[in-house]
Amino acid sequence: MKYLNNxxxxxxxxxxxxxxxxxxxxxxxxxxxxxxxxxxxxxxxxLSNIRxxxxxxxxxxxxxxxxxxxxxxxxxxxxRIPFTLKSVTLFVLIRSVFxxxxxxxxxxxxxxxxxxxxxxYFTSGQDLFFSAHTGLPFLLALIFWDKIYLRVFFIIxxxxxxxxxxxxxxxxxxxxxxAFFITYTIYHIAEKxxxxxxxxxxxxx
Numbered sequence: 001m002k003y004l005n006n007x008x009x010x011x012x013x014x015x016x017x018x019x020x021x022x023x024x025x026x027x028x029x030x031x032x033x034x035x036x037x038x039x040x041x042x043x044x045x046x047l048s049n050i051r052x053x054x055x056x057x058x059x060x061x062x063x064x065x066x067x068x069x070x071x072x073x074x075x076x077x078x079x080r081i082p083f084t085l086k087s088v089t090l091f092v093l094i095r096s097v098f099x100x101x102x103x104x105x106x107x108x109x110x111x112x113x114x115x116x117x118x119x120x121y122f123t124s125g126q127d128l129f130f131s132a133h134t135g136l137p138f139l140l141a142l143i144f145w146d147k148i149y150l151r152v153f154f155i156i157x158x159x160x161x162x163x164x165x166x167x168x169x170x171x172x173x174x175x176x177x178x179a180f181f182i183t184y185t186i187y188h189i190a191e192k193x194x195x196x197x198x199x200x201x202x203x204x205x
Contacts, residue, residue: 003078012197013078016085023092030096031127037103038126046166046173047107053167056111059133062164066137066157073150079204083197084143087190091132091139094186099127110169131171133161135179135186142187146202 003009074081106126141154162179165171191198 009079009082009200012082013085016082016089016197019089020085020092023089023096027092027096027127030100034099034103034128035126038105039103041105041107042172044107044172044174047109047169050167052109052111052169054111055164055167056113056170058160058164059111059168059170060113062157062161063133063136070140073144080143080201083190083194083201084140086194086197087139087143087187088136090190090193091136091183091186094182095127095130095132095135098129098182102129104128104172107169107172113170128171129175130179130182131162131165131175132179133165133171134158134176135183137161138180138183139187142184143201 003013070084074084103126106128135158137154137158141151141158144150144154158180162176166173166176
């Protein structure tokens with residue numbers, strides 16, 4: 001309740017929500033651009049050697065349940081909202097730049113996600129580099145590193161989602177592997193950019 005009565009905190013929290021929404025809009029249009037400019041697919045050491053597996057249910061609904069869980073965590077501990085959302089915003093913005101730079105076409109054999117599915121608003125299927133399914137859970141693991149059970153849960157989620165996008169051929173192996181390294185860098189940039197929010201995240205107001 002003390003956070004709801006703290007005007008400065010509420011401003012920061014609302015700003016973080018607004019920034020996240022803006023980043024998602026930018027991400028959407030970056031995905032549209034990447035789809036329009038998509039060129040030819042390339043071979044892949046993993047995808048070229050495994051068949052497509054029908055595990056798209058995890059691809060579609062897994063992130064939904066993951067983020068519902070994160071929302072519950074943030075409601076239970078509001079002081080963690082600004083730094084978490086701003087870190088995710090930075091991730092989405094940086095990824096939007098990456099997917100706008102290189103326009104590989106999707107692997108020839110892959111699970112098709114219907115355009116009517118709600119997840120199509122967050123991914124075009126051709127916004128490949130780097131994998132958000134892999135990177136975002138790993139970012140959450142770094143953010144909640146102080147909570148070992150959350151750290152383990154998010155790392156396992158990242159590994160599972162990474163395997164799923166490969167099994168469905170919806171990402172190249174480089175998209176998955178690079179996500180861990182790029183995300184690690186993004187987290188440390190967020191620590192520097194949002195230092196005050198990080199301090200509130202750790203110790204409260």
